[in-house]
Amino acid sequence: MADPQSRLIIDLKAISKHYGAGETRVDALRGVDLEVRSGEVVALLGPSGSGKTTLLNIIGCIIDPTEGRVWLDGEPVYENRWLRDDLRRLRLDKIGFIFQFHNLLPFLDAKDNVALVLQLAGKSAGEARRRAIELLDYLEVGNRKDAMPALLSGGEAQRVAIARALANSPRIILADEPTAALDSKRAGIVMDLLRKLAAEQDACIVAVTHDEKIYDRFDRLFHLRDGRLEDQEGSKA
Template identity: 65%
Template structure:
């Protein structure tokens, strides 16, 4: 049987001290499998972004267990190792706004993620070109971010997130700045990546127009999992 790539058991997280303490997450237990695209929805303050940042190993849990790609990374304390290296090697990030560096063209925005991980520039640019072609934006490899459409820029950002072959892809409102058509294209690309690369994709979203593109949609409220549905009606892409 396949093992989950993301697994949280009884995870909790709060902020502040004493009477000012706010419990952001309580007793979160969930797992996500290779090839699965999971959405996290809920009102502002429900804990969606906190949950994403815990999986990203940016925030430290207060309690519970966090396991990524079969390795326990937090259980009472962080496991020994370099968290920055773990994030570079196992996790890819996609944000609401593409956050491309404005002074680098598309190919070098992607290649930079590889060179920061020690890959020689020539090899990094070859990998970047392959990724841009894979995401059907290779013809825009030499374009500067200001010359890319919103959908093109988001594809470049996805290529950057995939640069180091992560098995876990975390996306924070990746379609919020896109119209309906481009949002559907981006979600179809994420579904394709999940299946072809056996990756897990976790997406924080308020965007109801993409709810049908998820394998599972988890609803949070007041720091707890309230609902879990399987809304996907899309064919595999």
């Protein structure tokens, strides 16, 4: 469990999200409250259509909520007419994404996949590459820095994707089924790595997962059902 004195990074209050109107209206989320502090690793669980991805998208500044308030790293989001470009900048600076199938750009090698995010944030090409190689070394895939994504194993590709997510030292890391493409041994390694990084970087991690084998790696598990956050439980002592 995270230190109660740690900073509140994600603060959602009464979040609702509706799609459509009238008879075709779908309530994807209904009055969700969620607080996640720095250093915490939490999981969103629930069946398909329960609203996990919608919640992840709202935290990731990809879609805006119909109702409710979102605070990320102490900053109110979607208030005072946030523009699309402001949200993009927020994603670039404060949020890192890890995907189920790594989603590395196939035309860039491992180090450039990481360096791209740094360059987008304004780093020079040389500086970005140096930092990218450091990150890859840290994640123990430095020897594969020149390999194209198609030539990386599943575990290697996911480590490169984690390096990319961490490149700009984000405060929030959002992971969508981060271990779905990995065997149980590698899934455990990746989750331990994410926990370590969250602690070191003072960031929080929110992961959507169905992988029961890694539930014990989370600080808290949140269950979503029909758009409601039904319960929450501490997993790790």
